[in-house]
Amino acid sequence: xxxxxxxxxxxxxxxxxxxxxxxxxxxxxxxxxxxxxxxxxxxxxxxxxxxxxxxxxxxxxxxxxxxxxxxxxxxxxxxxxxxxxxxxxxxxxxxxxxxxxxxxxxxxxxxxxxxxxxxxxxxxxxxxxxxxxxxxxxxxxxxxxxxxxxxxxxxxxxxxxxxxxxxxxxxxxxxxxxxxxxxxxxxxxxxxxxxxxxxxxxxxxxxxxxxxxxxxxxxxxxxxxxxxxxxxxxxxxxxxxxxxxxxxxxxxxxxxxxxxxxxxxxxxxxxxxxxxxxxxxxxxxxxxxxxxxxxxxxxxxxxxxxxxxxxxxxxxxxxxxxxxxxxxxxxxxxxxxxxxxxxxxxxxxxxxxxxxxxxxxxxxxxxxxxxxxxxxxxxxxxxxxxxxxxxxxxxxxxxxxxxxxxxxxxxxxxxxxxxxxxxxxxxxxxxx
Numbered sequence: 448x449x450x451x452x453x454x455x456x457x458x459x460x461x462x463x464x465x466x467x468x469x470x471x472x473x474x475x476x477x478x479x480x481x482x483x484x485x486x487x488x489x490x491x492x493x494x495x496x497x498x499x500x501x502x503x504x505x506x507x508x509x510x511x512x513x514x515x516x517x518x519x520x521x522x523x524x525x526x527x528x529x530x531x532x533x534x535x536x537x538x539x540x541x542x543x544x545x546x547x548x549x550x551x552x553x554x555x556x557x558x559x560x561x562x563x564x565x566x567x568x569x570x571x572x573x574x575x576x577x578x579x580x581x582x583x584x585x586x587x588x589x590x591x592x593x594x595x596x597x598x599x600x601x602x603x604x605x606x607x608x609x610x611x612x613x614x615x616x617x618x619x620x621x622x623x624x625x626x627x628x629x630x631x632x633x634x635x636x637x638x639x640x641x642x643x644x645x646x647x648x649x650x651x652x653x654x655x656x657x658x659x660x661x662x663x664x665x666x667x668x669x670x671x672x673x674x675x676x677x678x679x680x681x682x683x684x685x686x687x688x689x690x691x692x693x694x695x696x697x698x699x700x701x702x703x704x705x706x707x708x709x710x711x712x713x714x715x716x717x718x719x720x721x722x723x724x725x726x727x728x729x730x731x732x733x734x735x736x737x738x739x740x741x742x743x744x745x746x747x748x749x750x751x752x753x754x755x756x757x758x759x760x761x762x763x764x765x766x767x768x769x770x771x772x773x774x775x776x777x778x779x780x781x782x783x784x785x786x787x788x789x790x791x792x793x794x795x796x797x798x799x800x801x802x803x804x805x806x807x808x809x810x811x812x813x814x815x816x817x818x819x820x821x822x823x824x825x826x827x828x829x830x831x832x833x834x835x836x837x838x839x840x841x842x843x844x845x846x847x848x849x850x851x852x853x854x855x856x857x858x859x860x861x862x863x864x865x866x867x868x869x870x871x872x873x874x875x876x877x878x879x
Contacts, residue, residue: 451638455595456628459620461603468638472587472627473645476559479624480585484556486621488530488540491580493610494619496523501604508600512708512745513570513855520857521577529859530581533867540583543876551878554871556583557671558647563633563661565652566591567711572598574857575650576626582870585625589642592630599628633657640664648870651675673869675862678713678821678846680854681792683836685809686724687828695734697826700852702738704824706746706782707855710797714822714847714855717795718802720812728805729773732784736775739782739799748781755798756780762796791815809836818844821862822854 452466458475466472486494499521502508509515519525530537534554538544543551560579564572572590576598579586590598608619631638643649643664649672651661658676666672682701688694705716721731739747759780766772766785775784782799792815793802806812809827813836816823823845827833837848846863849856859865 451635452629452631453592454627454629455599456602456623456626459606459624461599466629469587469629469641469645472629473559476585476587476625476627479621480556480559480583482621483580483585483625484583486583486617487612488537488581488583490610490612490617491583491622492523492526492530493612494605494608494617494622495521495526495577495580497608497610498605498619501608502601505600505604508597508604511569511597513568516855516857517570517573520574526581530867532859533581533865540581540871546875549878551876553874553876554582554868555874556585556871558584559645560584560586560648560650560870561642561646562586562588562650563653563657564588564590564594565654565657566594568708569594569597571652573601575652576602578866578870579626579650580622582867584648584870587627587629587642587645589629589631589633595628595630602626602628633660636664643670646670649673650866650870653677671869673864673866675713675864677819678862679792679795679819680714680716680822680824681718681720681820682716682824682826682851682854683720683809683812684722684826685828685832686722688826689721689724689726689731691828693826693828697851698731698735699738699741701824702735702742703746704851704854705801706739706742706749706799709749709751710795710799710801712855715795715797716801716824716854718793718804720804720806720809722809723805723807728786728788728803729775732773732775732786732803735784735801735803736782739777739784748779749799751780751798755796758796759783759798759800762800813839813843816840816843816845820845822847822849824849824851824854826851 454464454466454472499518503518536544539554543553546552562575572588576586602623605619606623610617633639643666647670652675654677658674763774763776766774772787784801786803788805823840825833825848827836
């Protein structure tokens with residue numbers, strides 16, 4: 448029988464192996480996670496913080512979009528904040544902590560986490576693995592083959608990290624040994640089921656069909672599943688904000704939000720709603736066009752799938768032929784601004800193709816909100832009005848209210864989930 452699993456990292460060894468199933472892989476990861484569990488959380492944070500400084504010096508990694516942000520995200524202060532938000536107390540992963548009289552609690556890892564990572568954002572697998580590390584779990588990562596080299600280079604850097612903490616020496620290799628990186632054909636139901644059945648926790652990213660397929664796989668009775676499904680993001684500007692001194696700078700930041708990841712991320716804005724103001728929508732579109740033209744080279748010109756380019760050409764033609772729509776676009780298909788007043792959320796085109804729409808009042812926008820909305824960039828001038836709008840938007844389903852320039856920041860909670868708190872088991876200890 449032909450081997451169906453390609454394993455690129457196992458037991459700290461970076462070499463390609465062929466496997467018929469996940470039994471041996473899972474056993475190695477499960478055994479090695481004991482050493483990861485023994486590392487105090489402050490040591491893990493020190494190792495990851497040192498890693499953040501190393502990856503920015505790796506010329507192969509610095510070419511990847513988002514790696515600079517990832518380096519900053521791995522700062523000690525940020526990692527401590529992430530753990531504090533998720534755990535409440537940084538001592539929980541290391542020891543029993545007094546909660547009430549005759550009652551203590553600790554956070555124990557769930558075991559082996561199986562990760563299904565989407566292909567659209569290469570750094571997503573890295574962020575996910577950091578979460579399994581901070582929760583002291585072993586992990587087996589199913590990664591798209593086209594992204595495996597990025598992840599493996601990152602983990603090679605982690606394996607080489609050495610730190611001293613409280614006069615003791617620690618190595619990142621103890622963490623890497625609790626991680627395996629694999630790829631296999633997702634349509635192979637037998638091997639997908641085997642992957643699922645070897646997990647104590649499943650962390651899943653993907654589109655609707657992929658999510659439904661994975662959720663239908665058999666699993667252990669105690670298995671926890673954390674799902675990050677398909678999401679949609681957009682932005683709003685109210686009249687006072689548009690007419691303020693803040694607008695020009697915010698529009699420039701919005702252009703960067705649209706450009707990052709070539710608009711392929713769930714956090715990428717697809718539509719911008721502008722409340723009717725003293726500025727014509729066409730004028731705002733022209734201003735945004737200048738922002739696109741002034742983007743750094745690596746954001747302005749990005750590799751784009753031929754299918755997306757074809758869709759851009761088609762929708763440009765559709766808008767050009769319509770009397771009540773207009774287009775402002777680059778000559779080279781690198782960015783497109785589509786202007787109309789159809790009150791709806793448009794299907795994503797990607798490739799920096801943004802829809803601009805004018806509304807009489809932003810009070811009508813919540814009508815469009817569903818639980819599919821991940822991030823909403825809200826530029827409302829009055830703080831009380833902004834908070835009131837955010838309260839209603841989040842009640843209806845939005846998970847994150849942000850400002851221009853921050854929509855891709857990986858803040859926790861994410862998609863309404865505190866992942867570290869779900870990657871552990873909350874255990875109690877009662878005593879006399």
